[in-house]
Amino acid sequence: MMDKKVALVTGAGQGIGAAIAKRLSKDGFSVALVGRHLDKVEEIAKEIQSDNGDAIAIKADVANRDEVFAAVEKAAKHFGDFNVIVNNAGIAPTTPIQTVTPEVLEQAEKINVGGTIWGIQAAAKKFKELGHSGKIINASSQAGMTGNENLTVYGSTKFAIRGITETTAKELADDGITVNAYCPGIVVTPMMNDIAQNVADEAGKPFEWGMEQFAKDIALKRLSKPEDVAGCVSYLAGPDSDYMTGQSLLIDGGMVFN
Numbered sequence: 684m685m686d687k688k689v690a691l692v693t694g695a696g697q698g699i700g701a702a703i704a705k706r707l708s709k710d711g712f713s714v715a716l717v718g719r720h721l722d723k724v725e726e727i728a729k730e731i732q733s734d735n736g737d738a739i740a741i742k743a744d745v746a747n748r749d750e751v752f753a754a755v756e757k758a759a760k761h762f763g764d765f766n767v768i769v770n771n772a773g774i775a776p777t778t779p780i781q782t783v784t785p786e787v788l789e790q791a792e793k794i795n796v797g798g799t800i801w802g803i804q805a806a807a808k809k810f811k812e813l814g815h816s817g818k819i820i821n822a823s824s825q826a827g828m829t830g831n832e833n834l835t836v837y838g839s840t841k842f843a844i845r846g847i848t849e850t851t852a853k854e855l856a857d858d859g860i861t862v863n864a865y866c867p868g869i870v871v872t873p874m875m876n877d878i879a880q881n882v883a884d885e886a887g888k889p890f891e892w893g894m895e896q897f898a899k900d901i902a903l904k905r906l907s908k909p910e911d912v913a914g915c916v917s918y919l920a921g922p923d924s925d926y927m928t929g930q931s932l933l934i935d936g937g938m939v940f941n
């Protein structure tokens with residue numbers, strides 16, 4: 684029997700990250716689930732195990748470079764290989780332009796941009812140590828393709844991730860490492876619910892109005908589920924995307940057309 688490939692997913696305790704971890708397990712990967720809250724990643728890891736998957740939960744804050752390197756090391760040691768990293772963890776502060784503070788900007792940069800850079804560094808180092816190719820997959824957003832009102836800080840980090848994806852794809856190609864990104868639309872998760880609530884509160888309107896501000900231009904006329912995004916990541920993690928690198932794939936139900 685062939686050994687299973689190993690994937691690490693950050694921010695895997697809920698939302699899109701949890702769906703990606705479950706999908707990659709179904710695809711035949713052993714999965715390491717990384718998050719700031721151990722109890723949440725443990726819960727998803729247990730669900731995967733009870734479905735006959737191989738999973739471990741690892742506590743790490745992706746803003747902390749040492750913790751990200753330690754998480755990759757732990758996953759590789761536990762499963763005996765390391766093949767894919769999904770830099771999925773992120774935060775999305777709602778920031779009408781006049782509300783932006785140095786603290787909010789710094790925190791979003793550290794987690795969304797820093798966390799992705801540390802994940803790329805740690806994974807690329809491990810692939811090289813193991814002497815084989817690998818796949819790096821980063822979370823951008825439709826808000827990293829076009830400006831979204833009230834999301835200046837968040838959008839800036841998601842535009843940055845497309846740039847980092849393209850740049851590192853060129854740098855790492857000679858090592859057989861591909862780097863791609865996924866750009867979801869409006870996905871029903873705790874993050875998106877918080878954004879919709881904040882925008883609604885700011886306008887003195889109900890939650891549904893807040894969500895509609897983001898959802899009204901979706902061509903397919905439905906909000907996205909985390910599983911929609913997991914399907915896209917499954918493709919990026921699998922062999923069918925071997926000839927793709929430096930790309931940011933929109934999976935948004937038809938919001939942004941490039």
Ligand SMILES: NC(=O)C1=CN([C@@H]2O[C@H](COP(=O)(O)OP(=O)(O)OC[C@H]3O[C@@H](n4cnc5c(N)ncnc54)[C@H](O)[C@@H]3O)[C@@H](O)[C@H]2O)C=CC1
Nearest residue numbers: 694698699719744745772773822824867869870872873874
């Ligand atoms: N929900 C949406 O509509 C969209 C989400 N995205 C992106 O997809 C990714 C996942 O988003 P959701 O699942 O919606 O978010 P979420 O907020 O529901 O889940 C994110 C997970 O990341 C974890 N996390 C946050 N900061 C962390 C840190 N410093 N270290 C480790 N873990 C950390 C959280 O604890 C949480 O479990 C994010 O990068 C987000 O920007 C992109 C486009 C749309």
Ligand SMILES: CC(=O)C(C)=O
Nearest residue numbers: 775824825826868897
């Ligand atoms: C949260 C997000 O990435 C949106 C609204 O596109």
